[in-house]
Structure formats: C-alpha cells, structure tokens
Amino acid sequence: MSRISSARMKELLRVYFVMGSANCVKAPEDTLQAALTGGVTLFQFREKGTGCREGAERIELARRLQKLCREHNVPFIVNDDVDLALEIDADGVHVGQDDEEAGMVRQRIGNRLLGISAHTIEEAVKAYEQGADYIGVGPIYPTRSKDDAEAVQGPGIIKAMREANIMLPIVGIGGITAANSREVVEAGADGVAVISAISYAEDVADSVRQLHNFKA
Ligand SMILES: Cc1ncc(COP(=O)(O)OP(=O)(O)O)c(N)n1
Numbered sequence: 001m002s003r004i005s006s007a008r009m010k011e012l013l014r015v016y017f018v019m020g021s022a023n024c025v026k027a028p029e030d031t032l033q034a035a036l037t038g039g040v041t042l043f044q045f046r047e048k049g050t051g052c053r054e055g056a057e058r059i060e061l062a063r064r065l066q067k068l069c070r071e072h073n074v075p076f077i078v079n080d081d082v083d084l085a086l087e088i089d090a091d092g093v094h095v096g097q098d099d100e101e102a103g104m105v106r107q108r109i110g111n112r113l114l115g116i117s118a119h120t121i122e123e124a125v126k127a128y129e130q131g132a133d134y135i136g137v138g139p140i141y142p143t144r145s146k147d148d149a150e151a152v153q154g155p156g157i158i159k160a161m162r163e164a165n166i167m168l169p170i171v172g173i174g175g176i177t178a179a180n181s182r183e184v185v186e187a188g189a190d191g192v193a194v195i196s197a198i199s200y201a202e203d204v205a206d207s208v209r210q211l212h213n214f215k216a
Pocket residue numbers: 016018044046079080094095096097098099115116117135136137138146171173193
C-alpha cells in the first residue's frame with residue numbers, strides 16, 4: 001500500500017472524532033458506536049487523563065474500538081503511542097511537538113497515516129518535511145479537554161498557514177462545535193477534530209450529523 005493521497009486525506013478529516021475513556025459519559029464503545037452511526041470520518045484513540053485505562057486493559061479497549069471502526073470502514077488512529085499502533089496494526093498515529101520525533105515515527109510506521117500537531121507556519125513546514133499526511137492545528141477556541149494546550153489562536157492561524165502556501169491537509173481542533181465549525185473550514189481547514197462536542201452530546205449521532213453541516 002502506498003501513502004494516502006492528499007484528496008482522500010482531506011475527505012477523511014471532515015469530521016474527526018478524538019476520544020478516550022476519560023471523555024465519555026457512557027461506555028466508550030457505546031459513545032463510539034453512536035458517533036460512527038452519525039457519520040464520523042476518522043477516529044483517534046486518545047487514552048489519557050484522569051482514570052484512563054492502562055496496560056492490558058488499555059490495549060483491549062483499543063482493540064474493541066478498532067473493531068467498531070473497521071465495521072464502519074473508518075480509519076483508526078492512535079494518539080502518541082507508536083508501539084501500541086504497531087502492536088494492533090492501527091491505520092495511523094498522531095503525534096505532537098513534545099512526542100516521539102515525527103520523522104522517526106514516519107520511518108517506524110511505513111505508509112500508515114501520520115498526523116502531526118502544528119501551531120506555527122514553521123512547524124507546519126517541518127511537519128511536511130517529516131512526512132505528515134495531515135496537520136492538526138489548535139486550540140482554535142478555548143478547550144476544557146486538554147490541560148496543557150498551547151494558547152488559543154482562532155481560525156486566523158489556519159488562514160495564515162494557507163496564505164503561506166501550506167498545502168497539507170489541515171484539521172482544526174480545540175473548542176469546535178457545530179456553531180463555529182463553518183468559520184474553521186472557511187479559514188482553510190479541510191475538517192474539524194472534536195472531543196467534547198461529540199462525546200458529551202445528549203444525542204451523540206445527531207451531534208456528528210450537525211458537525212457535517214459546515215459545507216453545503
Ligand atoms: C487531530 C489532532 N490535532 C492535535 C492534537 C494534539 O496533539 P498533542 O499536541 O500531541 O497533544 P495530545 O493530544 O497528545 O495531548 C491531537 N491529539 N489530534
């Protein structure tokens with residue numbers, strides 16, 4: 001299998017659900033099942049934070065969520081943990097600036113999907129050189145889901161990246177809801193990555209459907 005095309009990656013980024021057990025009101029399997037029914041296009045297993053699963057329990061949870069994604073043909077991305085991604089044969093990995101060096105991650109994962117967090121134009125250029133298939137840019141708006149998040153930048157950072165000729169697929173993240181997703185895409189993002197607007201929604205499937213409405 002060769003590297004994913006930029007066009008296909010952009011389609012997958014449309015509504016990207018990021019989740020771990022710390023983000024769920026119900027069982028993570030139930031939350032993900034509802035989100036898949038609603039039409040998420042990509043999923044990231046981000047098992048961190050208070051009370052998160054560890055060791056064998058973490059791997060078993062990853063496998064159960066991966067199975068659900070496979071049943072819906074939705075690629076399964078692992079946050080931070082390259083060893084776990086390789087162990088369970090995940091579809092890809094997402095790493096940030098403080099994680100394992102992204103160029104090394106690219107070598108380790110072959111043609112699997114690689115997402116890299118970028119907060120500046122310089123980091124976006126470097127992510128391209130390191131072999132990113134997409135960059136995650138944020139927090140765009142204030143978020144309660146990441147204690148160590150960088151400063152909020154607004155959609156303007158995505159516009160600035162596009163004006164600087166960053167052509168990589170971009171997903172905005174941080175505080176994104178159905179009410180503000182359109183301005184993120186209008187700034188140049190190909191899609192939105194979301195934790196709480198999906199995982200804490202009263203009707204999870206419907207929250208995903210609403211997040212799809214940023215384009216006609
Ligand atoms: C799609 C997407 N974009 C950005 C991030 C943040 O990654 P990182 O900066 O490594 O922070 P953690 O998520 O690991 O706490 C992401 N996870 N996904």
